[in-house]
Amino acid sequence: YEVLEAADGEEALLLAEEHAGQIDLLITDVIMPGMDGPTLLKRARQFLGTAPVMFISGYAEAEFSDMLEGEQGVSFLPKPINITILAERVKQELQAA
Numbered sequence: 001y002e003v004l005e006a007a008d009g010e011e012a013l014l015l016a017e018e019h020a021g022q023i024d025l026l027i028t029d030v031i032m033p034g035m036d037g038p039t040l041l042k043r044a045r046q047f048l049g050t051a052p053v054m055f056i057s058g059y060a061e062a063e064f065s066d067m068l069e070g071e072q073g074v075s076f077l078p079k080p081i082n083i084t085i086l087a088e089r090v091k092q093e094l095q096a097a
Helices: 009-018 037-048 083-096
Strands: 026-029 053-057 074-078
Touching: 009 026, 009 037, 026 037, 037 053, 053 083, 074 083
Parallel strands: 026 053, 053 074
Antiparallel strands: none
């Protein structure tokens, strides 16, 4: 996989715009400094098209799921995670898209 890494939500939004239509999967934390993950998704969706989005968080999914109302193709992976689980989930998300 080719990975575009961002230090925060603002940088991720810029990368999404720069690579509009080329991103196959967005993986983001829910809570980040500055812009949180759900806000990033709302602002980046225009650049992502129908690409799936995976949220990673130490918080329960129910604590932020209302912030994602109306979004399609969103999944959740609870922390802590290991690289094997992450790799399998990425594979599943890309195959399902």
